[in-house]
Amino acid sequence: MKYKITVVGAGYVGMSVAVLLAQHNEVVLLDVDKKRIDLINSKKSTVRDEDIDRFLGNKELQISATDDPEVAYKNASFVIVATPTNYDPETNKFDTSLVDKVCKDAIYFNPEALIIIKSTLPIGHTVSLNDLLNTKKIIFSPEFLREGRSLHDNLYPSRIIVGGSCHLSNIFSELLVQGSELDNPAVLFMNPTEAEAVKLFANTYLAMRVSFFNELDSFTLSNKLDAESIIRGVSLDPRVGPGYNNPSFGYGGYCLPKDTKQLVASFGSVPQNLMSAIVSSNETRITFMANEILKDKPKCVGIYRLVMKAGSDNFRSSATEFVVKQLLKSNVTVIVFEPDLDNNEFLNCKVIKDFKIFESQADIIVANRITAEIEKFGDKVFSRDVFGDN
Numbered sequence: 137m138k139y140k141i142t143v144v145g146a147g148y149v150g151m152s153v154a155v156l157l158a159q160h161n162e163v164v165l166l167d168v169d170k171k172r173i174d175l176i177n178s179k180k181s182t183v184r185d186e187d188i189d190r191f192l193g194n195k196e197l198q199i200s201a202t203d204d205p206e207v208a209y210k211n212a213s214f215v216i217v218a219t220p221t222n223y224d225p226e227t228n229k230f231d232t233s234l235v236d237k238v239c240k241d242a243i244y245f246n247p248e249a250l251i252i253i254k255s256t257l258p259i260g261h262t263v264s265l266n267d268l269l270n271t272k273k274i275i276f277s278p279e280f281l282r283e284g285r286s287l288h289d290n291l292y293p294s295r296i297i298v299g300g301s302c303h304l305s306n307i308f309s310e311l312l313v314q315g316s317e318l319d320n321p322a323v324l325f326m327n328p329t330e331a332e333a334v335k336l337f338a339n340t341y342l343a344m345r346v347s348f349f350n351e352l353d354s355f356t357l358s359n360k361l362d363a364e365s366i367i368r369g370v371s372l373d374p375r376v377g378p379g380y381n382n383p384s385f386g387y388g389g390y391c392l393p394k395d396t397k398q399l400v401a402s403f404g405s406v407p408q409n410l411m412s413a414i415v416s417s418n419e420t421r422i423t424f425m426a427n428e429i430l431k432d433k434p435k436c437v438g439i440y441r442l443v444m445k446a447g448s449d450n451f452r453s454s455a456t457e458f459v460v461k462q463l464l465k466s467n468v469t470v471i472v473f474e475p476d477l478d479n480n481e482f483l484n485c486k487v488i489k490d491f492k493i494f495e496s497q498a499d500i501i502v503a504n505r506i507t508a509e510i511e512k513f514g515d516k517v518f519s520r521d522v523f524g525d526n
Contacts, residue, residue, distance in 0.1 A: 138162060139311070142212040142249070144238050146172045146182045146201065148390070149254050149279050150218035152286035155188050156315040158197040165201040166208035176201035187287035209245035214308055217242075217253045223394035228401040229258050230394065232265075239265060239274055247273070250304035254279050256335055256395060259402045262299065262328035275300025276328040277308070278335035283389060290315070295322040299331025336402065339395040340414060345380040346387040347417040353383035353520050354424050364522045383520040385504050386421045388455035393418070422455065426462035429502055429518055436469045438498025439485070440510055440517075442477065456504050460485065471497055 139161045143154040146167040154163045165176055172182045177200055181188040191197060202208050209215065217238050221230040235255050242251050251274045253262060262276040276299035281289045293316055298309045309323050326334075349367060356363040363383060371378050387393065396418075400411045429437060442456050460483055463470050470485040473494040480487050488494040491509065495501065501510055503519045505526065510517050 139213040139307075140164070140211050141214045141216065141311075142166055142208045142242075143216045143218060144208075144242075145218035145220070145255075146176060147218065147220070148183050148185070148281060148283060148286045150216070151181060151183050151188055152185065152281060152290050153216060153218065153254065153279070154199060155191050155197065155287055156290045157311055158199040159191075159195065159315050161311065162198045163200075164208045164212070165199070166203070166205060167201060168203055170203065173201040173203055183286070185284055185286050187285070187291070191287065205241055206245055209242055209249065212246055212249050213304070214311075215242045215246070215249045215251045217251060217255055219255055221255045221257065221394075223397050225397075228397075230256065230261075230398055232257060232261060236265060236268075240269060243269055243271055243273070247271075249273065250275065250302070250308065252277050252305075252308060256391065256398075257332050258398060259332045259336065260329050262332065272302075274328075275302075275305050275308075276331045278331055278338075280335075280338065291317045293318065293321050295324060297324050297326065297331050297334055299326055299328035301325055301327075336395050336399040339391050340399045340411060342380060343387045343392045343396045343418070344410070344414045346384065346392070347414055347421065349381045350383055350386065350421045350520075351417060353522075354421065357428065357520070363520070367522060382523045382525055384455055385425045385459050385520070386418045386455035388453050388458065390453070393453050422458045423462055425459050425520070426465075429459070429463065429500065430466055430468060432500070434468060434499035436471060436497055436499050437463055438494055438501045439470060439472045439474075440494075440501050440503040441505075441507075442472065442474045442482065454504075456502075457483070459502070 141157050141161050141163045143150045143163060144166045146165045150165060154165050157163050167173055175182050179192045181192060217235055219234045219238055221232050221235055224231045235253060239251055242249060253276045257276060262274055266272055266274050278297055280294060296309055296312050298305050313321055353363045356366060367381050370376055371381050396415050400415060403411060439456060439460055442454055460470060471494060472482050472485050472487045473491060474487055475489050477487055501513060501517045503510055503517060506519050506521045506524060
């Protein structure tokens with residue numbers, strides 16, 4: 137059976153799940169951004185993702201976009217919420233106002249639809265929202281996607297988690313399985329509060345692993361040891377394993393910084409040390425990296441790319457951005473090479489689009505990840521990229 141599915145928010149999460157489900161269903165994306173709407177209706181992606189581009193270009197997908205909520209919600213069996221929930225340090229929790237409004241609007245226009253929240257939430261929020269809106273139609277289903285590989289991770293899911301148990305939630309899980317390339321992906325049903333906890337604990341574990349190898353790298357750098365040898369020796373233990381072991385300037389991006397802080401806040405009076413230490417470790421690493429960059433007293437520091445990693449177009453909360461903020465506390469001049477940035481300034485630093493001009497002005501080139509473009513500059517490049525991957 138083919139269903140009408142409304143996806144609210146056309147970022148990485150919304151775009152990837154919309155394309156996945158549009159293989160077998162009618163999908164309407166609802167967004168306030170006219171540029172995004174035009175891109176989708178022209179069969180183009182709003183985010184950088186090769187698989188999404190390929191599917192839009194080569195597959196028969198029933199997908200469209202609109203900014204009219206009545207058009208989007210009418211006759212939809214499912215409404216997927218994929219709007220941002222940024223962490224608010226003043227309240228110590230995610231700002232869920234946009235998610236809450238979308239759910240309220242969806243119920244107003246279509247009270248029969250099942251609402252599936254994919255935006256990351258504070259633990260317990262889905263239950264509270266159901267009570268607030270006097271409904272039982274809202275469930276939570278976390279996503280586990282990488283920037284630049286979001287559709288791939290939907291096509292080959294490590295697990296599908298559905299926080300809710302009703303007839304429509306069962307059907308929704310079947311639609312996700314139908315769209316995937318796996319014969320029998322793992323599907324777990326639980327209550328929405330448990331599903332919310334899975335999302336935060338999973339991302340905090342990944343942040344912990346990143347922080348562990350970053351602190352290992354800080355030790356090797358301070359003691360003039362070979363980070364690669366030590367990391368390989370540690371990671372070959374099958375209890376440790378490979379992956380998420382390539383040193384960086386710190387963890388950043390859409391999820392890890394905010395999710396770790398939200399989890400710490402969720403503990404409240406529950407005793408814990410490790411979760412807070414993960415957040416502190418990242419801040420320590422960023423300061424340490426800035427100090428290492430400034431050791432030889434460069435007059436002009438060149439920041440090579442602001443994006444989190446190769447294949448991404450995300451500048452928001454990147455570890456490199458945090459390092460720039462630390463550098464600006466000194467008297468050093470900072471310039472930025474970022475061809476994907478529309479602005480001519482970033483944090484009051486000059487943005488240069490021509491690499492030759494950028495390289496000639498910079499005393500040191502700072503890069504979270506090494507590329508062929510800068511590899512040839514050798515000792516002029518400062519990076520902790522050991523394995524040449526993300």
